[in-house]
Amino acid sequence: MNKIDFSEVYRIYYxxxxxxSYSITRDLHLAEDVVQETFIKAMKKVETIEDETKVGAWLSVIATRTAIDFVRSERKKKAILMEQEMLEFLGKEMKQNVENEVETGILVEEVNCAIGKLTHEYRDVLMLKLGNxxxxxxxxxxxDLKPSTVKxxxxxxxKQLKLLFLKQISA
Incomplete structure (x- = not known):
């Protein structure tokens, strides 16, 4: 009875x-960890299987209990001090992506240049709308215009900006 091929069992029941595991943890990576832990536990207790036809149910119970344990331990880990939480938040907020900032700066410069090519009537309303x-x-x-005129x-x-950009792209 103890001669179970775990590679085959893994393939069948993964x-x-x-x-x-995922239905309990709601986290892909945690669910993968639970499955791995389930098979480790199963390999250690393989001699306790009385009926090899019930391996799937046995593994399911182990996975369920393991997932619940993982969720409980994750909840305990997330109970961190306010100062630590604030530091992590600030660390995430302060991370800069230089490449995105440069691309955004170039795009803003191109848009402003294109807006400068518009007639003053269009330029004024667009700057007030977008800029302010x-x-x-x-x-x-x-x-001192009608709202319909502004729209x-x-x-x-x-529309003119779009045409300017299309000409620029095709050039």
């Missing part, structure tokens, strides 16, 4: 155990 984040009604009050100018300005 997906089943993974699904059980104002709404159409606010722009209308500032420029039309924003639409036309965006």
């Amino acid at each position: 997906k089943r155990l993974f699904h059980i 984040g104002l709404k159409e009604n606010e722009i209308a009050r500032i420029l 039309t100018r924003i639409y036309r300005a965006r």
Whole structure:
């Protein structure tokens, strides 16, 4: 009875155990760890199997209990001090991606250059909309225009910008 081929058992039951583990842990990596731990426990206790036809059920029970244990231990790990939590948060917030910043800077420069090529009517409304984040009604009050006129100018300005960028890309 103790002559179980664990490589075959692993191949047969891996997906089943993974699904059980994932349904409990809700974490892919943790579920994989649970499955590995399940097979380690099973190999250590292989002599306790009385009926080889029930290996799947036996492994499922081990996986379920192991997953619950993992979830409990993860909850304990996440109970960290406020200062440590704040430091980690700040560390994540301060990480910079220089490549993205450079690309964004270049794009902003290209957009500003293209906006500079627009007529003053379109440039004014677009700068107030994009640069200052104002709404159409606010722009209308500032420029002493009707809100519908502002919406039309924003639409036309965006359309012209799109054409400028398409020409630039095709050049």
